[in-house]
Every structure is written in structure tokens, then in C-alpha cells.
Amino acid sequence: MSAYEELEARFKRMAALGEASGMLRWDMSVLMPPGGAAARVEQLSALQLTTHGLKTDPRLAELLDAAESETPDDIWRAANLREMRRSWVHANAVDADLVDATTRACSTCEMTWREARAENDFARVLPHLEDVLNLTRQAAAAKAAALGRSPYEALLDQYEPDASTVQIDALFGELSAFLPDFLENALTRQSERGVGELPTGPFPASKQRGLAERLMRELGFEFNAGRLDVSLHPFCGGVPGDVRITTRYTEDDFTQSLMGVLHETGHALYEMGLPDDWRYQPVGQARGMALHESQSLLIEMQACRSREYLEFAAPLMRETFDGAGALWDADNLYRLYTRVERGCVRVDADEVTYPAHVILRYRLERALIAGDMKLVDLPGAWNEGMEELLGIRPSEDRLGCLQDIHWYDGAWGYFPTYTMGAMAAAQLFAAAKAARPEIPERISNGDFSPLVGWMRENLHNKGSSGSTDELMQGATGKPLGAEAFKGHLQARYG
Amino acid sequence: MSAYEELEARFKRMAALGEASGMLRWDMSVLMPPGGAAARVEQLSALQLTTHGLKTDPRLAELLDAAESETPDDIWRAANLREMRRSWVHANAVDADLVDATTRACSTCEMTWREARAENDFARVLPHLEDVLNLTRQAAAAKAAALGRSPYEALLDQYEPDASTVQIDALFGELSAFLPDFLENALTRQSERGVGELPTGPFPASKQRGLAERLMRELGFEFNAGRLDVSLHPFCGGVPGDVRITTRYTEDDFTQSLMGVLHETGHALYEMGLPDDWRYQPVGQARGMALHESQSLLIEMQACRSREYLEFAAPLMRETFDGAGALWDADNLYRLYTRVERGCVRVDADEVTYPAHVILRYRLERALIAGDMKLVDLPGAWNEGMEELLGIRPSEDRLGCLQDIHWYDGAWGYFPTYTMGAMAAAQLFAAAKAARPEIPERISNGDFSPLVGWMRENLHNKGSSGSTDELMQGATGKPLGAEAFKGHLQARYG
Numbered sequence: 005m006s007a008y009e010e011l012e013a014r015f016k017r018m019a020a021l022g023e024a025s026g027m028l029r030w031d032m033s034v035l036m037p038p039g040g041a042a043a044r045v046e047q048l049s050a051l052q053l054t055t056h057g058l059k060t061d062p063r064l065a066e067l068l069d070a071a072e073s074e075t076p077d078d079i080w081r082a083a084n085l086r087e088m089r090r091s092w093v094h095a096n097a098v099d100a101d102l103v104d105a106t107t108r109a110c111s112t113c114e115m116t117w118r119e120a121r122a123e124n125d126f127a128r129v130l131p132h133l134e135d136v137l138n139l140t141r142q143a144a145a146a147k148a149a150a151l152g153r154s155p156y157e158a159l160l161d162q163y164e165p166d167a168s169t170v171q172i173d174a175l176f177g178e179l180s181a182f183l184p185d186f187l188e189n190a191l192t193r194q195s196e197r198g199v200g201e202l203p204t205g206p207f208p209a210s211k212q213r214g215l216a217e218r219l220m221r222e223l224g225f226e227f228n229a230g231r232l233d234v235s236l237h238p239f240c241g242g243v244p245g246d247v248r249i250t251t252r253y254t255e256d257d258f259t260q261s262l263m264g265v266l267h268e269t270g271h272a273l274y275e276m277g278l279p280d281d282w283r284y285q286p287v288g289q290a291r292g293m294a295l296h297e298s299q300s301l302l303i304e305m306q307a308c309r310s311r312e313y314l315e316f317a318a319p320l321m322r323e324t325f326d327g328a329g330a331l332w333d334a335d336n337l338y339r340l341y342t343r344v345e346r347g348c349v350r351v352d353a354d355e356v357t358y359p360a361h362v363i364l365r366y367r368l369e370r371a372l373i374a375g376d377m378k379l380v381d382l383p384g385a386w387n388e389g390m391e392e393l394l395g396i397r398p399s400e401d402r403l404g405c406l407q408d409i410h411w412y413d414g415a416w417g418y419f420p421t422y423t424m425g426a427m428a429a430a431q432l433f434a435a436a437k438a439a440r441p442e443i444p445e446r447i448s449n450g451d452f453s454p455l456v457g458w459m460r461e462n463l464h465n466k467g468s469s470g471s472t473d474e475l476m477q478g479a480t481g482k483p484l485g486a487e488a489f490k491g492h493l494q495a496r497y498g
Numbered sequence: 499m500s501a502y503e504e505l506e507a508r509f510k511r512m513a514a515l516g517e518a519s520g521m522l523r524w525d526m527s528v529l530m531p532p533g534g535a536a537a538r539v540e541q542l543s544a545l546q547l548t549t550h551g552l553k554t555d556p557r558l559a560e561l562l563d564a565a566e567s568e569t570p571d572d573i574w575r576a577a578n579l580r581e582m583r584r585s586w587v588h589a590n591a592v593d594a595d596l597v598d599a600t601t602r603a604c605s606t607c608e609m610t611w612r613e614a615r616a617e618n619d620f621a622r623v624l625p626h627l628e629d630v631l632n633l634t635r636q637a638a639a640a641k642a643a644a645l646g647r648s649p650y651e652a653l654l655d656q657y658e659p660d661a662s663t664v665q666i667d668a669l670f671g672e673l674s675a676f677l678p679d680f681l682e683n684a685l686t687r688q689s690e691r692g693v694g695e696l697p698t699g700p701f702p703a704s705k706q707r708g709l710a711e712r713l714m715r716e717l718g719f720e721f722n723a724g725r726l727d728v729s730l731h732p733f734c735g736g737v738p739g740d741v742r743i744t745t746r747y748t749e750d751d752f753t754q755s756l757m758g759v760l761h762e763t764g765h766a767l768y769e770m771g772l773p774d775d776w777r778y779q780p781v782g783q784a785r786g787m788a789l790h791e792s793q794s795l796l797i798e799m800q801a802c803r804s805r806e807y808l809e810f811a812a813p814l815m816r817e818t819f820d821g822a823g824a825l826w827d828a829d830n831l832y833r834l835y836t837r838v839e840r841g842c843v844r845v846d847a848d849e850v851t852y853p854a855h856v857i858l859r860y861r862l863e864r865a866l867i868a869g870d871m872k873l874v875d876l877p878g879a880w881n882e883g884m885e886e887l888l889g890i891r892p893s894e895d896r897l898g899c900l901q902d903i904h905w906y907d908g909a910w911g912y913f914p915t916y917t918m919g920a921m922a923a924a925q926l927f928a929a930a931k932a933a934r935p936e937i938p939e940r941i942s943n944g945d946f947s948p949l950v951g952w953m954r955e956n957l958h959n960k961g962s963s964g965s966t967d968e969l970m971q972g973a974t975g976k977p978l979g980a981e982a983f984k985g986h987l988q989a990r991y992g
Binding site for chain 2 (some may be wrong): 016017020021023024027028031035036037038039040042043044046047049050051053054058226227228229230231242243244245246284
């Protein structure tokens with residue numbers, strides 16, 4: 005076996021252990037009884053430490069050095085080797101004690117956060133969040149040294165490889181210059197044309213589920229290779245071949261769950277379209293969280309909240325819930341699904357105000373990681389930032405700095421990928437329509453095959469063979485930019 | 499950290515990985531879509547090879563030697579060390595290639611067996627079963643050398659530690675001498691008193707489930723520490739704190755599913771009652787498959803098929819299914835639940851004929867492992883054995899040597915534990931009743947607390963602190979024997 009071949013075998017083992025963890029996390033979120041929590045932490049910790057042990061095995065370093073000294077005979081192999089090295093650098097920068105301490109601190113902090121949020125009591129979770137931040141800063145410093153990046157960029161690199169603050173500052177700067185005035189105009193226009201109105205329920209969960217499954221199938225989701233279940237916080241988990249998406253049903257409003265399912269189906273289609281030949285190798289994985297989010301937002305925001313799609317879907321919705329009257333017309337449902345509103349809560353935000361939420365979190369987490377800000381000052385800084393960016397002020401921390409799980413669960417450096425994803429979605433959708441002009445009309449017939457086919461060919465089956473910008477260049481002719489996103493907002497809300 | 503403490507940390511890690519595997523197996527049986535099969539094999543294989551790697555780490559051998567050279571200060575620690583060594587011997591007797599080849603051969607053979615059984619085509623699965631048997635014999639020979647036992651006993655030791663063929667021959671010999679005449683008498687007596695008759699359905703699955711959950715709760719099953727789901731082949735999986743039992747509903751017969759659930763609940767109660775202080779250590783696990791089966795049969799055969807329990811349960815059954823008439827009387831249901839019949843299929847067998855099925859398999863697998871018999875001769879030998887032991891001959895292999903998954907899935911040396919478990923159940927129930935004479939009356943009120951309480955104190959919380967015979971001695975005053983089982987059959991059917 006060559007060094008490279010031995011590396012493939014080792015990374016395959018690590019990938020399979022990672023997939024085992026993913027499945028156990030799905031189970032934990034969907035159906036595990038409370039009594040299983042302690043054991044599940046032990047299982048996940050054992051898997052993580054085992055994988056860390058495999059990645060820090062001195063033999064792996066020797067194999068990487070040996071394989072890198074040979075000229076790669078194939079562009080995919082070269083890319084795979086590069087991703088193996090990235091994974092090695094991240095793991096070897098931190099020791100097992102730090103990994104374990106971080107896992108346990110995050111687990112404790114997240115559990116406390118759930119209570120603190122419910123009780124609107126930031127002070128209660130503050131000491132645990134201090135622990136998480138301290139450990140995260142330790143890891144960031146160590147990874148920064150190993151990667152030759154700043155600590156914040158080292159964290160970013162875990163979710164969005166090679167992303168830089170220079171790039172993000174430029175992208176977010178362009179949006180910051182554009183959005184405040186644009187939002188004013190969009191709100192004015194909306195008040196002129198009138199806000200969409202929600203039909204009156206109840207909408208039985210079983211009917212919502214039936215409709216969701218139908219629409220998922222039409223998108224190309226295969227139920228012999230995946231499932232749809234219920235969890236408190238919707239997500240897309242599982243593995244290619246067994247993609248597990250979840251939603252949550254509210255019987256007085258079917259619109260949120262339905263669009264949530266379509267969003268998660270976008271994630272699922274990316275997983276289902278990854279290159280099968282590289283199934284268990286680093287290069288065969290989704291490129292990063294920005295492109296992953298681009299695929300969910302492509303389906304949700306670009307395709308399914310479009311006028312074309314709602315022309316198709318409105319009669320199905322009406323039929324499913326035995327609806328009658330004008331509220332079931334495509335026009336009303338389109339206005340409902342493109343409603344713009346200043347609000348404090350990120351997950352309820354529309355696509356015009358969403359970037360402000362992300363930009364706030366990006367600023368704050370950079371300052372916290374850099375040590376330029378103390379956690380005790382977070383609630384105030386949050387509220388001031390919201391006022392500056394969106395002109396509203398949360399009335400309580402539950403609607404402010406306590407709202408998101410991310411920091412409390414240790415996901416620092418993740419937030420920017422949401423808005424990078426929104427920009428990538430617009431850019432990819434524009435390129436797909438330019439290449440296949442029939443896409444909008446086909447979507448108005450519920451037919452996603454040209455869109456998904458183009459995406460599979462130009463993005464999904466590329467795995468991680470290039471950087472995000474290289475993949476965007478290949479698919480759209482340009483690196484990631486803000487232009488298409490601004491154009492999309494103009495067209496829909498301007 | 500002392501050598502012993504380091505061993506505890508290492509075995510805890512291995513236990514947690516084993517529990518992760520168990521959960522993934524549950525998922526595979528209960529809800530995994532077909533597309534997930536290939537990935538699941540990789541996940542389970544990676545976990546198994548990882549654990550094998552941890553067990554064959556030279557450092558582990560050093561630690562065991564060091565810990566064994568000290569005088570243990572505690573009987574549980576000494577027992578834990580003994581079980582660690584057993585686990586070490588089994589793992590170190592075989593190399594990773596043999597482990598992996600066996601896993602994959604079993605997976606292939608099991609999948610082929612499903613088709614072969616459906617098509618009644620033993621020849622089709624024969625070459626795969628040859629592979630499995632060859633690999634099993636290799637492992638058995640290696641483990642036999644390491645354990646100083648015969649190859650067959652080395653396999654037995656995986657499921658029922660320290661079991662010997664001398665012991666099993668004696669126990670099964672006693673049953674073989676007793677059962678044939680006893681069966682004749684029982685059948686005569688049954689024809690005199692009349693066979694029970696099944697009430698007419700349909701019995702909706704949701705109602706069956708509701709009744710099952712109620713009876714589980716009364717047995718002491720806690721739904722915040724476990725679940726009840728549906729799978730093709732009912733089983734008890736999960737971990738203490740999160741015990742997962744499954745059943746299968748047939749809408750024209752509620753009796754099988756209901757009693758199946760009670761059986762699995764017996765397994766679950768054992769897991770839920772294991773000593774918490776030794777949760778992730780070898781000594782904290784269930785002693786072996788004979789005692790595990792004793793706990794399911796204690797609940798099913800000894801307690802829940804008793805006249806006392808059916809007096810309690812019959813009105814609940816009638817109420818659940820809106821039944822009317824004499825078929826819902828406890829008398830009829832008791833005769834139904836204690837029906838004796840010669841049949842070809844083990845899983846449908848009553849407790850009088852069940853041992854004949856096990857004895858046949860025990861004879862055949864001993865001969866196959868010893869090399870005294872060829873697999874090609876299995877169908878004929880099976881049918882002759884059935885004729886000799888039970889006086890009936892399967893009309894086709896589907897009802898003969900193709901009926902059980904065990905050998906095709908690599909579980910050789912497992913079958914004897916079923917009948918050892920039946921004997922242990924009778925012996926434990928007799929001892930429990932002697933210690934707490936109120937048990938039968940309390941069961942007739944649906945109250946299992948004296949029975950389960952006694953079992954928890956005298957068996958469950960002992961974990962693997964002694965051998966099966968030592969635990970039986972402690973709980974019943976005698977090592978495992980056939981006497982109580984014969985007495986039970988006499989009392990119920992004689």
C-alpha cells in the first residue's frame with residue numbers, strides 16, 4: 005500500500021466514526037428519552053476522543069509527509085491530500101484534554117442556556133459561557149499558530165475553509181451600505197401593495213406532513229435514502245444514502261413548517277448529490293457551511309418563495325387543508341412568504357433583514373475572540389448593535405443575546421456562513437437560470453429537475469475538490485460576491 | 499493514576515463505543531431507510547475495528563499484568579479485573595483481519611439468508627454459510643488455545659462465560675430423559691381440558707400498543723428511560739437509562755405481540771437494574787445470555803403466563819378490545835397462553851417443546867464446529883433430529899435449517915443459553931416465591947414490585963460480580979439445575 009492509499013484507509017475509518025456520531029446526534033434530537041442523555045454524552049465523547057487519537061497518531065503525520073512528497077497523479081487526489089492536511093492541522097493543534105474539556109463545557113453550557121433563555125437570565129449562564137469562550141480562545145490561538153491565520157480565522161476555517169476576515173468585511177460592507185435604505189424602500193413598497201395574510205387553521209400535523217412529503221419528492225428527495233421526522237429545532241442530519249431531515253409542526257400555521265422542510269431538503273439534496281467515488285474521503289464532503297447554506301437557501305428563498313413556485317403550490321395547499329377564499333390565492337401566499345419586517349429574532353427574519361442579524365453577531369464574536377470585549381458587556385453591546393443596524397432594541401435578553409444556541413454550544417466563527425450562503429444562493433440561481441432559461445417555468449410546474457440537475461453537475465458532485473471561490477468560479481464564472489444577492493432583493497422587493 | 503485506574507478509563511471508553519454500536523443497530527432494525535445499509539456497515543465495522551485496536555494495544559496488556567500483580571482491595575475490583583482479562587483474551591486471540599473478514603462475511607451471509615429463506619433455497623446460502631463457519635472455526639481455534647478450552651466452549655464463553663459442555667450435557671441430558679414422556683402426558687391432559695381459543699379480531703395496533711405500554715409500566719418499565727417501537731424481529735436493545743424494546747403487531751392476534759412485549763420488558767428490567775456504580779465497567783454488565791434470558795422468561799413464562807396474572811390481565815384485554823363472551827375469560831386465555839403443540843418452528847414453540855429445538859441446534863453446532871459434520875449434510879441431519887427429538891419432520895428447509903438467523907449471522911454457541919435461561923427462570927422464581935410468599939397474590943393484582951424488587955436485590959444489581967453459578971447460588975442457594983424447571987412444568991402441565 006502506498007502512503008496515499010494508507011491515508012485513504014485511515015480517513016475512511018475516521019469518516020465512518022464521524023458518521024456514527026452524526027447518527028447518534030440525530031437520535032438524541034429526535035427520539036432519545038431523557039434518561040439516555042448521560043450515556044449519550046459518553047458515547048459522543050468516546051467517539052470524538054477516539055477520532056482525535058487517530059488524527060494525532062504520529063504515523064498519520066509520517067504518511068502525510070510521505071504522500072505530499074510525491075507528485076499527485078490526479079487533481080482529486082491532490083485535493084483530497086490538501087483536505088486531509090487541513091483536518092490534520094486542526095486536530096493536531098489541540099491536545100486531547102482541551103478537546104474533552106471543550107466538549108464537556110459546551111454540553112454543560114448548552115444545558116444551562118436552555119434554562120437561562122427560558123428564564124431570561126443571562127447572568128445564570130454567563131460563567132459557563134466564560135468557560136466555553138476561554139477554551140475556544142485557547143483552541144483558536146493554537147490553531148491560528150498552526151494555520152498561520154488569525155485566531156478568528158482559525159475558527160472560521162472549521163466551518164468555511166480558507167474564509168478570511170478581509171473577504172467577509174468586504175462582502176458584509178457592501179451589504180451594510182446597501183441594505184438600510186433598501187429596507188426602507190421595501191417596507192414602503194410593501195405597505196403600498198399590502199401584507200399577505202395567513203389563512204385560518206387549524207392545519208392538522210398529519211396533513212402538513214403529507215404535503216411536505218409530496219413537495220420533497222418533487223424536489224428529488226428519495227425516501228428510500230432518507231427520512232422526515234420531528235424535532236424541536238429543525239435540522240438536516242444523517243449521511244448520503246440516509247439523509248435525516250426534521251421539522252416541527254404548529255397546527256395554527258402551516259407555512260413555517262412547510263418552508264422549513266423545503267429549506268432542509270435543499271441541504272439534503274446537496275448531501276445526496278456528493279461524489280459517490282469519494283464517499284468517505286475529505287474531498288468527497290460538502291465544501292463548507294456557506295455552500296451548504298447556499299443550497300438550502302437556493303431551494304427555500306430563490307426557488308420556493310418565488311411567485312412561480314407559489315403559483316404551483318398554492319392550489320396544493322388549498323386542497324390539502326380544504327381551504328376556500330382569496331387567502332389561498334398564489335398572490336396572497338406570495339406576499340405572505342415574502343413579507344419584510346424588522347424583528348429581534350434571527351430565525352424568524354426575512355431575507356432582507358437577515359444579514360443585519362448576522363453582521364451583528366460577526367462583529368461581536370470577533371471582538372470577543374480577540375479579547376476586545378468582555379462577555380459581561382455582551383447584552384448591552386447586542387442591544388446597541390441591533391439599534392444601530394436594524395433600528396430596534398430587544399426588550400429582553402431572551403430576544404437578544406440569549407436567542408441563539410451557537411456560542412453556548414461552542415460554534416464560534418459559524419454565523420458569517422449564513423449570509424455568505426444567501427449570497428452564494430443568489431449567484432448560483434442566477435447562473436443556473438442563465439444556463440438553463442427554462443428553470444423558472446419548470447418550477448412553476450413543480451418540476452425542479454433542470455435546477456437540481458444543473459446544481460448536481462456544477463456544484464454537488466464537485467465535493468471539496470476546489471475552494472469555495474474556485475467552485476463558485478467554476479459554476480458561475482465569478483468568485484463569491486454580493487451583486488447577485490442585491491439583484492435578487494431588488495427584483496423581489498425593490 | 500494506578501494501573502487499575504487507567505484500565506477503568508480505557509474500558510469505559512470501549513464500553514461507550516460498544517453502546518454507540520448498540521444504538522446504531524437499534525436504528526438499523528427500527529427505522530433506517532434501505533439506502534443507509536452500506537454506510538451503516540462501514541460505521542459498525544469502524545467501531546468494531548477501533549475497539550479491537552484499543553483491546554490489542556500493547557499498553558493494555560502491560561496494565562493488566564501490572565494490575566493483576568497487586569492484591570485487589572475489593573471484591574468488585576477483583577471481579578472487574580477478571581472480566582477485563584476475559585475480554586482481553588477474546589480480542590487478542592484474533593487479529594484485525596479475521597475480525598473484519600468475519601463481520602463482512604456475516605453481513606453478506608445474513609443478507610443472502612433472508613432471500614434464501616424466503617425462497618426455501620438452502621443451496622443458495624450454503625457457500626456464504628461455509629465462509630462464516632470457516633471464519634468462526636478459525637476464531638474458535640485461536641480463542642480455545644488462549645482460554646485453554648475446547649473450540650466450542652470458546653464460542654460459548656462469548657455468550658455464557660465459563661459454560662462447559664459437561665455442564666450443558668448434564669442439564670440437557672436430564673431434560674431429554676424427562677421431556678418426551680412428559681410431553682405425551684401434557685398433550686393428553688390438554689386434550690382432556692380443551693385447548694384455549696383466540697378471540698376474533700381485528701385488534702387495532704394502536705390499542706395493542708396502548709395496552710402493552712400500560713402493562714410495561716406496571717412491570718416497572720420507565721418510559722423516561724426507554725422506548726417501545728416496532729421492528730420485524732422483536733428485541734431489547736439500548737443501554738441502561740435508555741432501553742429500547744421492540745415488537746411487531748398483527749391485527750388478527752393480539753396475544754403474541756403482547757406477550758412478546760412482556761418478554762422484552764423482562765430483558766429491559768435486568769438492564770435497568772444493573773449496578774449504577776459500575777455502569778461502564780465489565781463487571782457492571784449483565785452476567786451472560788443465560789441469565790439475561792432467565793429475566794425475560796421469568797416475566798413471560800413464570801409470571802405473565804400464570805393463571806394469577808391472567809386473572810388480572812383478562813379484564814384489561816377485554817376492555818381494550820371491547821370484547822364480549824367467554825373467550826375473554828381468564829380461564830380461556832390461560833389455556834390459550836399455555837397451549838402445548840409439537841411444531842417445527844422454534845420461535846413459535848411453547849415452553850414444553852422449546853428445549854427439543856435448542857438441544858437439536860446444540861448437537862448440530864457442536865458437530866459442525868468440531869468438523870464432525872459437513873454443512874451440506876445439515877438439512878438432512880436437521881430433519882432427522884427433529885424426528886428423533888419431537889417426532890415431526892419439517893416439510894421444507896424454510897421450516898428446518900433455514901428458520902433461524904443465528905448461524906447465518908455468526909452467532910455460534912448461543913443457542914444453549916435459551917434453555918439454560920428457562921431453567922434459571924424457574925429456579926429464580928421458586929426462590930423469589932420462597933423468600934416472598936406474597937408474590938403470586940401480588941401478581942394477581944398486577945403488582946410486580948415484590949418480584950422485581952427481589953430480583954433487583956438478588957440478581958440485577960450483582961452485575962457480573964460472580965459467575966452464573968455463583969450468582970445462582972447466592973440468589974437460590976444452588977447452582978443452575980433442571981429441577982425447578984421440571985417442577986414448574988409439572989405444576990403447570992403435568
